[in-house]
Amino acid sequence: MARNNKLSVLNKMAAAPMVPVFYHKDAEVAKAVVKACYDGGVRLFEFTNRGDFAHEVFAEVSKFVAEECPEMALGVGSIVEPATAALYMQLGADFVVGPLFNPEVAKICNRRGVPYVPGCGSISEIGFAQEAGCDVCKLFPGDVLGPKMVKGLLAPMPWSKIMVTGGVEPTEENLSSWFKAGVFAVGMGSKLFPKETIAAANWNVITDKCKEALSFCKK
């Protein structure tokens, strides 16, 4: 079961609005990356469901987070259908993210009070997701859709909480363009975790990058 309830996850997202997105098949690497992010001020972490045994790694990371990163909410990403969402919720996922909106995933997340952040590429999808109980919608792929879309949709739908993901960069220029447009949070994967940094186990570099990126996430 989730360690953090919906309110706690949303409050963390409001306070530290950057969600690192990461997958590694080696649980030790995944744990080190989660801890490096935690030390850099990150309070929400999305472990993506990539590969057949990703849930086994998630289970180990989840135990580690409970012991070593008590303030962290651990979510799962790349979820496209309800069976996989249920599997991860059983393993303690605090929130569920996906590249698309699936109403069946919304239903089972709602039943357990777990926030579902679905990927949406149009204003109508965001509307359908909101009606299905999604408090935060993920604008995906962000670099294709752009900050102007966020500004545009917030004019008629100012209640919308948007987390943009896909091509977001940990630079002041990129992050401030999204936050100026009105996003609630950003999700960031490949640009926050260059392959060389992970291969070299340069965890301090990740901690520093997270600290710096969070300082650019100004609403």
Ligand SMILES: O=C(O)C(=O)C[C@H](O)[C@H](O)COP(=O)(O)O
């Ligand atoms: O897994 C999901 O649910 C996705 O939607 C796709 C990606 O994980 C993110 O979009 C990360 O994107 P980058 O920051 O560009 O690496």
